[in-house]
Amino acid sequence: MLEPSPTLAMTAKARRMKIEGIDVVSFAAGEPDFNTPLPVCEAAERAIHDGQTKYTATAGILALREAISRKLARENNLDYGPDQVVVTCGAKHAVFSALQILVDPGDEVILIAPFWMTYVDQVRLAGGIPVIIQTGSDTGFSPTVEQIAGAITARTKAIVLNSPCNPTGAIIEKETLAGIGDLALRHGFWIVADEIYERLTYGHAYQSAAALGAEVAAQTITIGGVSKTYSMTGWRIGFAAAPLHVAKALCNLQDQVTSNANSIAQAAATAAYDLPDEFVTKMRNEFRDRRDLMVGLLRNIPGLACETPEGAFYVFPDVRACLSRFSTDAQLADYLLDAAHVATMPGSVFHGPGHLRLSYAASRQDIERGVARIGDALAQATR
Ligand SMILES: Cc1ncc(COP(=O)(O)O)c(C=O)c1O
Incomplete structure (x- = not known):
């Protein structure tokens, strides 16, 4: 239930x-209490008047996928082509789809508590078993690599990482992230990197999981979106970026569930990614x-x-x-x-x-x- x-x-x-x-x-x-930036709203108005009101490609309009691809290169040191990006109805939808395509019934997914509780339900909806690692203020709410190693079994399919974290605001340090990347490679599990808060870090250079190296990127689904960064929670635009075969699987699933994300919101999100910093x-x-x-x-x-x-x-x-x-x-x-x-x-x-x-x-x-x-x-x- x-x-x-x-x-x-x-x-x-x-x-x-x-x-x-x-x-x-x-x-x-x-959600941020700021207004969505005016140029973003104007782009949405233009999209309506220009007739961008029909179905788009399931993965999203090319202009937006290109803008996301540029953003990931510029800000996250990530190399994803537009064909590796799937635009979703918010980052929540991207996490859901990622777990749906990765997890088979009985598979285990490691979650680091405290966490955004949606993960537990979404793992269960995919037939998976959440394996919970508890962290506390003694480690700044960051897991240790040993803790994660201790939770791995033959059924471990994925780990969900959320840095910065909702609810603690904690950031996973680069060394810890690298340790997790090594474990993922050694044991062959996936990293679902929910990076929705990546632009909201204070005095910290952000480290994306997939930027640890090409091998880790080959086992990572990077998730982000405009909701928190551009104060656009109501527009419902997120994305998943992944190895090509995984992006295709995400797209095939989305074909049968929601089709494309809202076309007007896609135009707005394209303008958001092109805003000055x-x-x-x-x-x-x-x-x-x-x-x-x-x-x-x-x-x-x-x-x-x-x-x-x-x-x-x-x-x-x-x-x-x-x-x-x-x-x-x-x-x-x-x-x-x-x-x-x-x-x-x-x-x-x-x-x-x-x-x-x-x-x-x-x-x-x-x-x-x-x-x-x-x-x-x-x-x-x-x-
Ligand atoms: C950790 C985390 N991931 C994803 C989301 C959802 O983002 P979106 O509104 O783009 O679906 C939230 C929203 O609260 C969140 O806290």
Whole structure:
């Protein structure tokens, strides 16, 4: 049985409360709070008026696949031709298709917790068995190569890597990534590299898994998209880039499931990839400042321990010291929403119990008043 997405459920509850007139501060969002850049919207308008309103090739329009291929070369040091790129209905769809074509019933897929919970359901939907490796703040939420080696069996088909990570913001260091690449080559499993947050790293040169070398690239499906980088979550454009035979398999599957992603959104995404870097730089700098603000304020709250994450737009404080009155982090998140009108995500929904995920895709003013409310509510609860 599939459960409804808990993040979407929490966001929906916060939204309902807002509609009822309650002044909710939401740290639950999984999307940037900026507008989609104007040139991207204008490209979409042009596409409508130019009649780009029909089916496209399943893999996407050539202009977009070329733009993605150029982007991967320029920013990620990756060598994928346009025929190795499949445009999907968001990165979520790309991860789904990747697991569908790789995983046979009974195959094991290694996941590194805390993780985006969609992976577990998507592995199961493919008939696979999730094999979970737990990480904690002691290693900066990064796995060790030994941990991964210890999880490999004869049935290991793939590992899903998500760097920067939702929910922890952790980045997998190049040495660790190289160690994982070696294991993949030695044991013959695939790397599904969900790199959707790759442009949102703070002071870190980004290392794509497939850029470790041609051999690793031959066993990797690289996943990305415009949702987080260009504040385009609603447009539903992602991509998978893979060895040619794998790209063909992804395309064949997509032929029978969704056909092409939305044609107008494809035109918009093409314009996004051709934007000057300024938009992303501005957004990234703003996120970095908000992260620093949020981490600083959270650290002032007794009982909360908060690392400084290196990427994405989430912080993942340890709230175990506050859990004497609440038996779980989910109860704590409920209390914060009901009593303080602050929406957060319990860490347990990401397989990271004892934590909360707070998104700083929120205004500085909201960060200040929201964290102050959390501090007051926790002080009251522990009084
Ligand atoms: C780790 C991760 N991968 C993929 C996605 C989905 O991206 P998209 O909106 O492009 O489907 C998300 C969205 O929250 C995410 O956090």
